[in-house]
Amino acid sequence: MSINTISSRVKSNYKKKLTHTTLRRLVQISFATFILIIAVIHFAGGESSTNLTASAEAFCPFGGLETLYKYLTSAGAYVPHTHLSNLVIAAAVLITALLLRSAFCGWICPLGFIQDLLRGLTRRLEKRYVPIRRFFRTLNQRGQPAWNFLDKYLRYAKYVVLVWAVTGAAIYGVMVFKDYDPWSALINITEWTFTPGIVVLAVTLVASLFIERPWCRYFCPLGAASGLLGKFSPVQIQRNADACTNCKICTKACPMGLDVHTATKITSPDCNSCLVCVDDCPREGALSVQIGFPVK
């Protein structure tokens, strides 16, 4: 084999591996590491530390949505556990959604990343071990019809959580959702206090081994808000029916369980702009990210 052939193979393998999914993973890892460092520093410093150590809670965008009403109606006061940083990060998430769809969920959110990692792990195990593959196949065959039905209706639960969490905080002046929030349970794990959020976290983590992004699909109020605003964004994933062979690879790959292969445009508020469908599509030009008006 000539040196030229080897070098072109290495190049094409390298190109195959270095997709935008690599960039997305790097971004997700960076944000998750940042939050981990903040949580460790805060834990090590403790509340009584003379140094100012921000808690990881101060970087939660949903805290911003929960405190917004109080901030606007009580001369800049906050509901407990929130700060100005929560409002700023909430604004960043929502403005990003307005401009670039719900990309915070697909590219930045550490809880989304943890769910991606867990399902990625079982996918790897499925590929490597036949009994695990068989188990997942049987589970799919037997449970699919019932699951499809449940999936359709459970997706609305996140809007109920959003309304409950935001109006609850506005009415009572406290974060009514905090004790049920798996993210809050995770970043406060070192406090060793039992809350329902620990159970929600455990269920989310176990479910992530079987379903992709269960928390995001069904219950996350921030994903709900960001997805709805994303509908007004000029960015869209489009499918070119002439280039598409209907192989369904995109639909199988979509972590949010959307029917990509039948759509002309992905307009669902559940799309988190992860671009896995674009990455996995084997046909050049069949799926693309488009920017432009009119917005639908």
Added chain:
Amino acid sequence: MKINPFVYGTLVVVVFLGIILGFQGAGIWSTSGKVDVSGKAIEPSKTDVNTIKGWMTLEQVSTTFDIPVAEILAGFNLPADTPGTTALKDLESDTFDITALRTWLQGKQQP
């Protein structure tokens, strides 16, 4: 117009961090209830119950509002032997939270 997925990913990071850095640059940023936006330490004030924060201790509240620690503990059915140095956020339970304490103190202040 088609955008390259790499450009899209880069835009996501730039827009998201750009907005946060923009606010920070304008001085609109604070991650702690211990200092205000200008970095000045926040002290509890008798005239404003909203200045009570979760990191403050029972003693700080007691001194500011002239109410004995024992009375605060009794008012919320908290154990009488709770040290005055305990942070309020560490006492949060079904019967006690910062909002409830603020309301209770406001009630005490009314003639």
